[in-house]
Amino acid sequence: MSDTHGQGAAKAGPESTLDTFPRLLMHHARVRPQRPAMREKEYGIWQTYTWAQVAENVRAIACGLAQLGFRRGDRLAIVGDNRPRLYWSVAACQCLGGIPVMMYQDAVAQEMVYVLQDAEIRFAVVEDQEQVDKMLEIAGEAPLLEHVIYDDPRGMRHYADALLMGLDELQEMGRIHDRNQPDFLEREIAKGAGDDISVMLYTSGTTGKPKGVCQTHGAFIAAATGAMQFDKLTEQEDILSYLPMAWVGDHLFSFAQAMVAGFTINCPESAETVMIDLREIGPTYYFAPPRVFENLLTQVMIRMEDASPLKRKLFQHFMEVARRCGADILDGKAVSGGDRLQYWLGNLLVYGPLKNVLGMSRIRVAYTAGAAIGPDLFRFYRSIGINLKQLYGQTETCAYVCLQPDGEIKLDSVGKPAPFVEVKLADNGEILVKGPMLLKAYYKRPDATAESINAEGYFMTGDAGFFDEDGHLKIIDRAKDVGKMSDGSMFAPNYIENKLKFFQHIKEAVTFGAGRDFVTAFINIDLEAVGNWAERRGMPYSGYTDLASQPAVYELIRDCVEKVNADLATDPKMGGSQIRRFLILHKELDADDGELTRTRKVRRNFIAEKYAVLIEALFEGRNSQYIETQVSYEDGRSGKVAADLRIEEAKTFAPQAGRRAA
């Protein structure tokens, strides 16, 4: 048998007449006009928009855009938090045969210039004054920009720039246009086809300039339909939409799946209130990167540490019960009667209230993706009865390649190929995928498109992995990052870094070792977790830099590093790449300084270049190194941070060949 997994490219999508998102929208407005399509918390109260109202609003925006001269194939930039009217703008743009281009709302103006220029943007819909200011700042560098439409009129009274228009006015204009030409929009929707480009999502640019990934209606509808069948999603689901709209995950979960299944999306009041809103909505279907789950758990643990001794005892006891049998009960495996009783009691006293506080009481299915999730973290959520699963995918595959089936959960795999998807491994271990959800092209980059899709039509993910005996896919690292050390043993930096990051005290880690004799690491401590740890010990500190340089903190981190080394030693493939020397960085790695991407992935080469002197010191065996670094603050100013960094050694272990960790 060849190494191909999955059902392959069968026919996808529901009825063929519903092959574009505008048609799906009009379908829902006909079939379930009174069902809630969206909720938004405004003035402290959840406001509901039914499918009929959403369709009406989308119609007004679309007609307004047409009146302004928006043409088929035009790109519409969309920038802002998850607001209903921004989602409507996406749909409106698609009605007119346009291509929505979402941008990260926290990007600084200069980062937006590239996308505006690359996608040749003429129209932009932005959330508020903050985004308007950015657009006006860079309007000179993007001469094609003709219209900037803003959602929230607050603070906009004195803006007189000819580019600007309120979304209210645009909708009013649209309604007049609609009265004059009532069948205009239907005609436009009828012109659309399933293989038209429905959206352009920019890759985060971990390597080089961001590329615009062009996805078709068909691709996202296939991905959403497959996921819907896989997890039996219905129109009854509630989801909280709080992740950046520019991220493929949000577009799949909050837009494509909602449009296909007809369920309700809920927009939080503001970025700061997400946790409160999560609790009020109690979603049934939830998606979050591991970082969010981790933050939640850290908060719970910190609060438990401050709780009374009785409560702490109770919590520890029942968490032990949950660790023993919780995940098995969730998976429907055989569990003894005594354990079942204990778990039932635990649910009454601990898990139930805890899930309620987390806003996860109603969750049927929760997914995580985007980065590796720590085994303890993953086990924690599953053990208290939350059906948390992992998935695997890229922007180029609509975030849809592998899903973990219910009852077949493994901590270190990303599951089986999803419906309609075919997965194959190249000789070097690279994961290749094929299916209806593949990108149509990179925008204006035929060279990159040709490079990423091979002759047989497989998309080359750039990830290295393998299938285990049950047909579950395991990811090791980025294929190009997997290197060899000077003695020829394998060095998979992400794999090691993820193991480090699973410790709550470590926020980021960057490892080096390709072509070297041993492995070294930069560590970023987690200010909240380590800060709390320091407070409980009565250790004074003035800030990140000070805390990071304390000997006790070095002890704490060394302990983590050594545990990772012990773990690596048990793996025959990885045993040679244990960390011998490490240092704690004097500043947090930050996207504003270009060290992380906007999705918080480490930009390895950039860091290696910027901190070359530190790497040199690590490998040359020095005990400390002075460094001065430029940092940019959130208000746009910049300053310098300097420190004398200590470099420490960590114990390594003899590789245990042939045996594997449980």
Next chain:
Amino acid sequence: MMMNDIAAAQAAASATGGRRIGDVILDLQNISLRFGGVKALTDISFNVREHEIRSIIGPNGAGKSSMLNVINGVYHPQEGRILFHGQERKKMEPHMAATQGIARTFQNIALFKGMSVLDNIMTGRNLKMKSNLLQMALYWGAVQKEEIAHREKVEEIIDFLEIQSVRKTPVGQLPYGLQKRVELGRALAAEPTMLLLDEPMAGMNVEEKQDMCRFILDVNDQFGTTIVLIEHDMGVVMDISDRVVVLDYGKKIGDGAPDEVRNNEEVIRAYLGTSH
């Protein structure tokens, strides 16, 4: 970023004319205030125009807070006349000032620490509530409608001040800067035409100050509220005020646009001391 906002808002305001500064609504003439033998204020005259931001500055003990308390009706000056909307004001109590549309915040925060942000701002609606205690206890018909209307107004303020995430948090748990913002919210809840702010920026860090500046400018701009503010921080005052009065030892030593005041010899002397 905040500073840019402020600059942009000011530039925009001056470019389009923005809020229109109107006639004199409060005229203080030859005010003198004494506590026993101590002269707090001596022969001070100045006026406040509609829709303007008017600042009172001066070194410690210059009489700034006394001046604000005179406007508010807490202190009654022994000499001088106060004309509010052209009418001479008789001896009055602070609550009368409130019914005339004057609201204030305090130098030391005076909120109900154990109550939520929402409830604290709701207390600012006190004067606007028509139902009596018994009706409210029964919470029936018109009362219910009234409370919903008040709550709507309060929510608008919460949205305006961007404090949604702490809506239900007891005020005592909030950091200082946020408490100041809640206090501003409570003053706004009375929908005042004139807002008296007693050192709104005292004890804040740079970022909190910038936020507060932005909110003061926004209140002034969006609601057209006349603002009289006392402040220690010269920089802040000069940036946001239309006109500035300078007091020193209970006497007025300067009055005018920020630039005029900045170059006034006497003001420089009061603030920096004289060079010999």
